[in-house]
Amino acid sequence: VPLVESGGGSVQSGGSLRLSCAASGYTYSSYCMGWFRQAQGKEREGVATIDNDGTSRYADSVKGRFTISQDNSKKTLFLEMSNLQPEDTAMYYCAADTRGLTASQTLRLDFGMNYWGKGIQVTISS
Helix, strand or coil, rough: CCEEEECCCCEECCCCCEEEECCCCCCCCCCCEEEECCCCCCCCEEEEEEEECCCEEEHHHHHCCCCEEEEECEEEEEEEECCCCCHHHHEEEEEEEEECHHHHHCCCCCCCCCCCCCEEEEEEEE
């Protein structure tokens, strides 16, 4: 399942960005998709995930600032990010899982994700 992220870049603290992830080549009835990030020197962490029923989960650090959504007809995943802070600086990855995991399980990376995009850089300056 190819996943291609777009929309990253550099903004100042307090700014906004919208990430998009285009997925293709799958017709699974049960899936979960999400955004993850990895800052330099840190482990990859879950940011937001959403399953095919629309259930979403967020990391505590982004609640109230980030919103995950999906356009099923276009197989596109979005992450609206507002009030960005320097600590949000990281490589952001889109990922998908087709093993029937929940949004909570995928957010915690309990079992990993079976498809990953290449990532896109988000840099927030103070």
